[in-house]
Amino acid sequence: MRKAMRPICTVLLLVLLLGAGAVIALAGGEPEPEGEPIPEITLFTTTESYDPIRYEAAFLIQDAWEELGFQVNVEPMEFSTLLQYFYDEQDFDATILGWSGRVDRLDPQHFLGTLHGGQTDLGANNPGGYENPEYDALFTQQEREFDPDARREIVLQMQEIAASDAPLDVLFYRDEVVGYNDERFENFVAMAGEAIYNEWTPYEVTPLGDDLTLTIGTSQEPDTINPLDSTSVWGWKFMRMYYDKLVRLTPEIEPDPWAAEEIIEVDDRTVDVIIRDGMEFHDGEPVTVEDIKFSFDYFIENDFAYFRPFFGPIDEVEIIDSSTVRFHLEEPYSPFITVTLSQIVILPEHIWSEIDNPSDLAPDEIPTVGSGPFQFETYDRGEYKALSVFEEHFSAGDIAIDGIDYITYADSEGVFTGLVTGEIDMTAWRMEPGQISIAEDEDHISVVTVGDFGYYHLTYNLRREPFNDREVRRALAHAIDRETIIDVLLEGRGEPGYSVIAPINSFWHNPDVERFDFNLDRAREILEDAGYTWDAQGRIYAPQS
């Protein structure tokens, strides 16, 4: 009996062993991984309190990437610390950040530059370190192309190259949702990137009652109102109303000769500007070609860094006659009229020529005399600013209001309460998702939604493995669920992104770039084709080199 059992036991044992082996082999489903396992990826994002959307998006992305076998660690960080790791130290694997849509960035120069091989140094605009000689050559070419249509062709091509290389994933363009009091004013102008807080709203709004002063609520404070020291959008959005410019960009972002009567492109390095007759500064002095030359020279002499991208290409400013200024450029620079002439403001020479170190001015010494359509009245830091219409300005007849008041609040909640109680007539910046539905229910508030051309992105550090492998980036791009981010986190108020030039910037945007739809199977396929393997636990391994 006992002896008879032995072979049976042996057979049973063998079957068991084989079975177990087969189960293990089946579970693996893959050949044994050969290369090194891919190290854990750390994904930097903002803290929840700074921006709940980028914070939550990081965890969504983490889930999908982990399904592909990557090990992902999300690390939320205080905003300036995040900037420091990303820009200054380039010490990151992958980071979620954003670029804000500032009007001068509607010209493709800036955003295309964030992928330029010449800007990969520490602290520069291309921290991911993407370098593609073909892309870089086209960058230089478009910069020098004065013909918009020819330049557009190059810009479209560059977007195509960059999209397929996937050095970063543009996640989404977030809609600006702002509100205004429709019982007091109508005809607000909406503009890409700036919503209704733009240069044109004060021209177009029509008061519906006796109150002729447009009151704007904001939680953003200018850093300073010194035009040779302010490096923030919030300083310039205020100052541009009382300083004039040679060109203003229309709501459709076309250059509109403003203080300039006419702009003549003499050749691709020479631009003549004929100024308008009879302009005055707010103190009654006339605006002359000397003031124009002085302003440009002054910003250049003081080497005002914030404006350097604008005046950088200028070689010399020359006075031709009493109404003509000639700009000599060092090399052809296509954004000269749209960016340079529309951003650099006109300063009164008789005031600023006496000031030697303008960036050291004490707050109460800062001159506020400009020649713009509005004149400066008051600035109480942290509380209040006021402008009044400058009746001598050539455009004053088009303005229906008598001035602008700005009330500063501590946060967006304060701004919103001000809009609800009627203390302010419009918000300068977007409302939070929770506030929008309340605003929509209020009888006296109209809600406006405007697309943005700034974008939120996830950038890889191409100096590190596995992001140096184009195929990995393309696979990871397929593992980002943009639709869910927009539908759930943004409550539908945004658009998925595929290019650094947003669709709302329709002239320069390329709608035909490669799109990476959310598709984990496709992602896996790409990785497999590139030689990546997985172990029994599903962890991904690099191809054997």
Next chain:
Amino acid sequence: MIRLIVNKLLQMLFTLWVILTVLFFLFRLGLPDPTVALVTDGLSPEDRALVTERFGLDRSLPMQYVVYLGNVATGEFGRSFHYNAPVTAIVAERVANTLVLMIPAFLISYIVGPLLGVLLAWKRGSRLEAGGITAGLVFRSAPMFWVGMLLIMLFGIRLGWFPTSGMRTFPYEAAHFFDKIFTLNFLHHLILPTIVISLYYTGLPMLIMRNAMLEVMGEDFIEFAEARGLSKARIMYRHAARNALLPVVTQAAITAGLAVGGQVVVEVVFSWPGLGLEMFNAVRTSDYPLAQAAFMLMAAIILVLNFAADVVYGRLDPRVSYSSEGAGG
């Protein structure tokens, strides 16, 4: 006495120096580079280096420390990185705004609170006591931003009785600071935030006073006073209260010092342009000079008030003596 004061002053100076040093290194080692935010404004690395140089941040840390110490010794607190304006002017303006909010709230709390505390001790075991303690604890524990938002919703938005933000209605005419605050409009703006802070502050002195009173009431001299036939109110408010006041004074000194820094939360909810809000922003933007000056001011005031509290002790309780022999303790 003079020697004592000199001694105390020297001690205070030493403490201030220690705090200054800690703050200096804490901010520099703990906060990110203040120029990093300039990147998103489009400044190139070379331009940022210039800004770093202008801020004096290109020098070594010990060197910066020596320079800073020298400046502070001569009353120079530097320029704010963010506003590029002298820190002293910013802090002075902000601290004034905070004080006009905090002083009324502080006075209300530290007058009403102890009086209520006496009452609670007197009516021990009654419903009044239970209700008083509960109310004190509730307002002490309720987050101020929440109470503030409720008041804004009710009185500001629904009823429209009070303004919801800021110190005054714009535009306004004012020649100087006192012009700004001696107006009905200002008082109107002051009411809601003062209520919020007072509700929060009152609980502590009230409960401390009640506890101290209960201890004092068990002592012989109270029994003796009762035996003399003095009225209950007189015993409570004259005899017992005076003896129970010591811990309240200590607490008042600490609260007052912290109050100079404002209540960040209340300043945010009511958009009150005070020092608390400014300190919060200074830390957020790594504005070292501004943050240091603001925190130093708070530290200095706490030290001074503690010193004052020590002196007041002597007057309230003759058993506390300051003889340099240290006999009376």
